[in-house]
Amino acid sequence: MPSPRPRRLPRSASARPPGPVAHDVRWAGERRSALGVASLLLAALFTMDAGLGELDVARVLLWTGLACLVFVILLPPRVCVRPGLLSVRRVFRADSVRTDSLVSVQWSDGVAQRVVLRDAQGGRVEIDPAVLVRNPPMWRRLDADSRTSITHGTLRHGATALRELADRIDRETAHTVFKVSGLD
Template identity: 70%
Template sequence: MDGLAEDIHWAGARRSAICTAALFLAALLVLDAGAGELCVLRVALWAGLAALLFVILLPPRVSVRAGRLSTRGLLVGHSVRTDSLASLQWCDGVAQRVVLRDTEGSSVEIDPTVLTRNPAMWRRLDADTRTSVERGTLLLGSTELRELAEHIDRETARTVFRVSGLR
């Protein structure tokens, strides 16, 4: 369990972001060409809008290794020491987020569905957060950690039942 665990669905999400932005650009260009309004300036504007859509849709790449969780966006990356977490906050709502802060002051924000869809990542993170609890560094978030673990276990069970045809 000391190896690197990455989001196995990230490449598909990237592909979806690229396809969506490309289809958006194509639709705008076809509409403009059909209306007879297509010019270099409008092509540049539509390309810029498509690029912005891509940036918005591209999820960060998440990876977990022993003692560290890292996210990598288009331009910026963040990482935290998961074996010395100071706090864990789980914002359960429409846009669920887990915010991890370590004792060095670094923080990372991730979507908990990444952990649900990637059991190896969750196992590694869960083991490291237990280390933080044992060391006494995790001062805020023990309850949220339990709730997150229950949520991930529930979603995993639902997925197993759905795939096996029992639900």
């Protein structure tokens, strides 16, 4: 009897650094909300057209396409951090950056706040800082890896942005602790 051939891992799986993975804890709920809003819109449009007697194949396709578009717009990116790697998956693309070889970190403060991370290999990732604020394990992993980048001298621009982000996360954490303990 021939021995079974060993299973080869997909290339992307074997390239991943080992270690625990930290995911956004609210992503699944936000995905359900996006799906719920799109479904309610679709049901309302179908009900309206059916009530008016104008529901046909063309309108079904139109309303289904509109509901899919609303879902795609509302679906947040999926962010995960593992030792040395931060990945962001959107509907049509995925980006990743080596967090242990960061070159720059930029903070865009405004209506839509974003943190832009770039690594030595040319990777670029843009994330909402609120994702890091509400996920302490993600922030701890990113903070430890960014300190590695500073130690190795690859991080040339953005140490100030990282400090600002750390200060914001510390403020939010302290506020949450005070709120939970009733001292707020």
